[in-house]
Each structure stands twice: as structure tokens, then as C-alpha cells.
Amino acid sequence: MNRVLMAAMTEAGETAESLAGQVGVDPKTAQRWVSPGRMPRQRQRAAVAEVLGQSVEYLWPDVLKRREPAWFRPWVEIEREALSLRWFELAWIPGLLQTEAYARATLSMESLTTEEIDERVSARVARQAILHRARPPLVIAVMDEAALRRRVGADGEVMREQCEQIAACATLPHVQVQVVPAETPMYLGMGGAFIMAEMPDGACVAHEDGQVRAQIIDDTREIATLGRRWARIVGEALPRAHSLDLIRKVAASWI
DSSP: OOHHHHHHHHHHTOOHHHHHHHHTSOHHHHHHTTSTTOOOOHHHHHHHHHHHTSOHHHHOGGGGGOOSOGGGHHHHHHHHHOSEEEEEESSSOOGGGOOHHHHHHHHHTSSOOHHHHHHHHHHHHHHGGGGGSSSOOEEEEEEEHHHHHSOOSSSSHHHHHHHHHHHHHHTSTTEEEEEEOTTOOSOGGGGOOEEEEEOTTSOEEEEEOOSSOOEEEOOHHHHHHHHHHHHHHHHHSOOHHHHHHHHHHHHHHOO
């Protein structure tokens, strides 16, 4: 529980309802801000701090400890608040399902120092806590079989461990993993990876990664386009149970 925030609200004579009204969010959203690890988005943090007459750093000291790149932080905040996440990956394992070894291998290809790699690996693994909290989001992850088959490291150990972790996550009641099999002809997923997040206020935002930079999408027409693409991609994927069988089969092949 964020006791600092609660004390500041009491001192300022604010309740979750009154604070929500001044910041422009749903009261239930404001109530969640006092929970451990939950905080408003960047612009909302500034508004709350102004209402309460405190600094952002005082109310949320964890902001100073954030290890993910600054450009990625807005999406991490969206991910933390989302009610559901629909995630498609063509070439990579979705970040929320990655092992530490797999994450380190992907980040080691970038022009980063050892310290930066360590920090980003820690940040990526820490994001996975949302899968194990009391009220986790619904996560539907669809990936191309190629992501499971591409070797990482000198031998098959990293990918065996990675596939086993995906299989373990896929058995969680709020996680659904589906695989588009390798024999599938050309399909819309070949256009690239994306994530769609359903927020508590009913809004939907998306994240698209790229070679140079990522972008957050909130334009309703673009979201609708991604929604149609998502439906077509899921239609090419194996059912949940069959996908899990394939993942376990691939895991066993990495020896």
C-alpha cells in the first residue's frame, strides 16, 4: 500500500473520488493508485502531485528506480493498468513470457553496455509480475512458430528453457497462448508485431515496435485496423490446447 500517497490525500482532504474528478479519471482507477506497484501515467502523476501539493518523486519514489528505457515507460504504465493485452509476435517471444536468458540474448545484440543490459533485463523480467498479481490482466499471446524454432545461444538450452516457460505460463487461467504453425501460407501477421491493450475506462491503445523506435497508437481508425488484423491472425493460429502441445513438442526438440 502506498502510505505516502494515502497520507498526502488525507492531509489535502482528498478522497479517491474527489482526486479522480480533478485529474479526469474513473474513481476506481484512482483507488488502485494506493496499491503496491500501481501508479498513474506520467501526465496523471504530475496532475495528482499538483492537487496534493507534493512532488512526484515524494509520492512515487519508485519512479527514480525505473530501469526500462525512458521511451518505453509510457507503454509499461499502460501495460500495468490494462485489463487485457492482445499480443502478436512474428519473430520474438513476447516480453511478458521471456526467460531472463532469452531476454539477455536479445538485448546483447544491441549497442549497450553490460550495465545497461543488466538493467534492461531486470526491467523486462520485473514487468512479468503483472501475470502473478491478485487481479492479473487477461493476456492472449499469439506467436509465429518461427519464434519457437530459431536457436538462441550456442546450444538448445536457452530455447528449451524458454519454451518450457511459455508452456508453464500458458496453463495460467488468465493467459492464452496460440501458435501460428510454420506451414501456414503468407498471412497478415507477416506485416509485423503489435500489442493491443484494453484499459479500465474502455479505451484501447496499441504498441508497435520498429527497428528504430516504437510508437503508441490511440487513433480509433488505426486501432480498428489492428483489431481486424488481430482477428485474421488469430484465425490462422492453432487452438489453445493444440498450441500448448506444439510448444511442448518444440521444447523437447531443443536438446
